[in-house]
Amino acid sequence: MNGFELRKERKRESIRHAAMELFGTYGFGKVSIKDIARKAGVSHVTIYNHFNSKEELVNDVVRTEIERLVEKSREIIDSESDFLEKMNLIRFSKVGLASRYNGEVMKAAINNSPETYEYIDKLWREKINKLLVELIEEGRRKGYISSDISQEAMLLYFDMIRAGAFASVETLDRIKIDAKLADDLNRLFLYGLIDKKD
Amino acid sequence: MNGFELRKERKRESIRHAAMELFGTYGFGKVSIKDIARKAGVSHVTIYNHFNSKEELVNDVVRTEIERLVEKSREIIDSESDFLEKMNLIRFSKVGLASRYNGEVMKAAINNSPETYEYIDKLWREKINKLLVELIEEGRRKGYISSDISQEAMLLYFDMIRAGAFASVETLDRIKIDAKLADDLNRLFLYGLIDKKD
Amino acid sequence: MNGFELRKERKRESIRHAAMELFGTYGFGKVSIKDIARKAGVSHVTIYNHFNSKEELVNDVVRTEIERLVEKSREIIDSESDFLEKMNLIRFSKVGLASRYNGEVMKAAINNSPETYEYIDKLWREKINKLLVELIEEGRRKGYISSDISQEAMLLYFDMIRAGAFASVETLDRIKIDAKLADDLNRLFLYGLIDKKD
Amino acid sequence: MNGFELRKERKRESIRHAAMELFGTYGFGKVSIKDIARKAGVSHVTIYNHFNSKEELVNDVVRTEIERLVEKSREIIDSESDFLEKMNLIRFSKVGLASRYNGEVMKAAINNSPETYEYIDKLWREKINKLLVELIEEGRRKGYISSDISQEAMLLYFDMIRAGAFASVETLDRIKIDAKLADDLNRLFLYGLIDKKD
DNA sequence: AATGAATGAGGGTTCATTCAT
């Protein structure tokens, strides 16, 4: 990347950043291109020069965000920690990543145009789920996870928990603040609602 | 209710119905009053005559939907079934209720304007959570649920699972179609991800 | 008028009354038929049954108001008072009549649709000006008013003073409250701005 | 002002001009933004780009108009003419300025929304009345105006005459056409209605 | 005679996007 392209990429990044924050706070639908332009300190037409439409900007922002999440998860999975430890880290890493605006971004993404949703969903499955499958496989190999529950169900379960946690910023905030609550939830996630007696 | 009021309520219901379907499919923000009017086969002004603004229509639709859900849940909880049975029924009843548009409606509701969100959230907590608390209490009394996990965490867990399931129509559809999947998820929900070896 | 027509006229009067107050407070344009109906405690369609359109209602209200003013002025002019006394009374009677809403009604009338304006203007000339001409003639006969100023100019002058006073409610209020101010204005009206020395 | 700003100001001016004419003819309330856009030959959105709302456009138009009036009056008052001459010029200058749409603009302004009215009223008092006070003071110093009539009353009198003259376009037209009428009115204004016999 | 239901026309405003400089 020469100086030219570097400057260009820097401007793109600053637009993306402004967009990300606004999308996170107000949702995709409520944020206008002009809002983003104002926050990024450029003309709104400049946004069209760099990204071709609002939809492309949204896609770009979301892709970037997911890639960051993938990177983080990758590190955890490839680390030397124990399986249960990784499981916690993954879930906490997500939660950790999900600072105020992250949760909102995902939440908004879910509710966007069908096309955008398809796009995000595909990305998610290709990248995040691939990582989770690896983790689950490790769990099975090490005997933590019973093999009579399908991988599909586990992925879905993971997804549901994740979507549930991300559905409300308030939820995330409560989890982050209240350690006992986080611990309880983790236990429910790992060992279920029912008290196995005997 | 005399003839006048009956016809009026019928018209209100038909508008609500059209609104419900559209909100469910496209989300609150994407559906205009005129869209609803077209679908309901009335002038859009008629909608304003019956509901005073878009926000009031949204609230009305959501309230109605939640009330239906409450009623259904109430029946289950008050029934004579065994606790685990009730648990399943509740979860299935929700899922069952959540035909295509139901899931979307809730999904959209989550993502709406702060005011509307507050409104829904309050309704939810007052009505649905009250029912769940009853059920959890019953679980505890009957020894199914360990008492060292806070009620708060359990409600949140329930909520997360629910929000997660409702987050994607596709998810709901898969659950409804695939009995093995539904069963696996139920086991994960009740007994957790980790295989307790003993 | 039999009982039937009496009840009918009473209803018309109550609608007129509600309309008058609202027009006075908010101006013709800002008051809707439904506003009037609400205030009069009838259905808005009832207004259409009694008056055929908003314009006709406006005309009716204005006509009524002017007729009241004419009646009051007539009494003054036909009274036994001295000319200057009558002059004062007329001006004060107008001002007196112009309690908050009267001034506004006239003000609003001036700014209404061309047709309505024409209508009011015609009424005004036919009724109020006719009275003023009588009064001016009396002034001339009794030697108060010089005859080398045209009647037309005097009428216009009167009109300007009246329109000016009515243009702002605030003005009317100040005049009513401040006796010295009222007196000064009267002197300016009768003897002019310039101090005739000699 | 560079080329950019010049073109911008020109467009603003053309919109203002179209708005002014329409407001003058039909009143603020009756003229829609789209009407103005049509007359100015631009999209109605362009108006929103230059002025932010209808209210701001109205305020801008009125401010501009008053500023023009102030400028003209300032010239007269600062000139070398005799006091009575200035008095006439001022009144005629106003009348002269009040070509068809001017009178209507003021008339409409009087009847507008409370906020806009407040705004105009303040401007008027700060600018126009300040000039009049200067003129009245000059009249007093030079012995034309008796000092036992309060300044307040004189300003109000001036205002009433002005408002009266401006209340009806027809009035202004008659004054402009008929020299004898203008002269008579001037005499009434300066020397009053009553023939002071000595 | 009185009313609630229903509507077409229109008002102010915002937005994503294109044009011209």
Added chain:
DNA sequence: GATGAATGAACCCTCATTCAT
């Protein structure tokens, strides 16, 4: 490459008026 100007489409909402009971 960056920008201000311009716009068509759409949105929420209100109003005077007519229809059906």
